[in-house]
Ligand SMILES: Nc1ncnc2c1ncn2[C@@H]1O[C@H](COP(=O)(O)OP(=O)(O)OP(=O)(O)O)[C@@H](O)[C@H]1O
């Protein structure tokens with residue numbers, strides 16, 4: 001059985017959303033793939049094909065994993081945590097094991113929800129494999145448990161966006177799907193996702209660093225005002241300026257880098273606006289394209305050592 005799962009891009013509100021403020025995010029068509037195959041015995045084999053890593057685990061030992069023991073499993077920890085939480089949540093008592101083959105078009109740890117995509121894919125694969133069909137609400141619930149267990153603090157943003165797809169407004173760990181005029185406006189916008197640089201830190205570390213910032217609530221309140229305005233906008237120029245404003249506020253949380261700032265500057269100059277997206281500390285920038293200057297924008301970006309993704313929304 002093969003499960004394909006999208007990723008996400010956050011338009012506004014990363015980090016603030018962890019503290020109950022608002023965020024807006026979109027599911028995008030960079031997909032991860034989880035294949036599950038039956039294995040006799042009590043063994044789980046995880047093949048992380050992109051990372052060139054493979055390891056066997058005893059099924060019983062997965063039940064006993066906790067946040068202090070995950071760390072030694074590094075890149076395996078999201079899969080392991082997703083397996084553990086799905087088995088527990090669905091009360092599955094397996095008498096045979098499985099092999100998971102995991103691969104992904106989503107660059108790892110760059111702000112596009114690679115962790116949430118792998119997590120949701122694994123939850124769907126395990127529950128279907130053991131014939132416990134879950135609805136989206138239960139899938140998203142387990143996904144959130146996983147992100148929370150590994151990050152320490154987390155919001156439902158990535159896992160819910162990837163589960164429910166489309167455009168989501170998140171606040172206080174509840175979401176609503178954005179429809180109507182604002183959805184039409186966004187569908188008419190062209191965004192570029194620019195993978196600027198490798199991130200040195202995982203989302204979990206960045207979330208924990210932001211937690212230590214004393215005046216973070218003041219910054220989050222300003223971000224919330226930006227989102228309030230953005231949701232009422234149907235003008236690309238204003239929307240781009242609000243993205244730039246959100247980026248400047250994220251800079252105050254110390255999660256931008258000189259390279260991200262440089263790409264954002266290019267996006268502000270030759271697009272309608274830009275900001276980092278996801279947890280920051282490197283990774284990706286999202287730019288709202290001004291079609292009249294698009295050629296010039298691409299020319300400037302191509303002078304930098306970056307990778308450009310033109311993604312579509314997944315509904
Ligand atoms: N292709 C993959 N194969 C196996 N594990 C992966 C893969 N992609 C992501 N992961 C897991 O997710 C972790 C990275 O998650 P992290 O939350 O730091 O970044 P992200 O989800 O890409 O960015 P953000 O949370 O900002 O959206 C990896 O260390 C690994 O555990």
Ligand SMILES: C[C@@](O)(CCO)CC(=O)[O-]
Nearest residue numbers: 014015154155157278279
């Ligand atoms: C940084 C953060 O807001 C988004 C990561 O994609 C963390 C979260 O919401 O759990």
Ligand SMILES: [Mg+2]
Nearest residue numbers: 113115116203
């Ligand atoms: Mg993540």
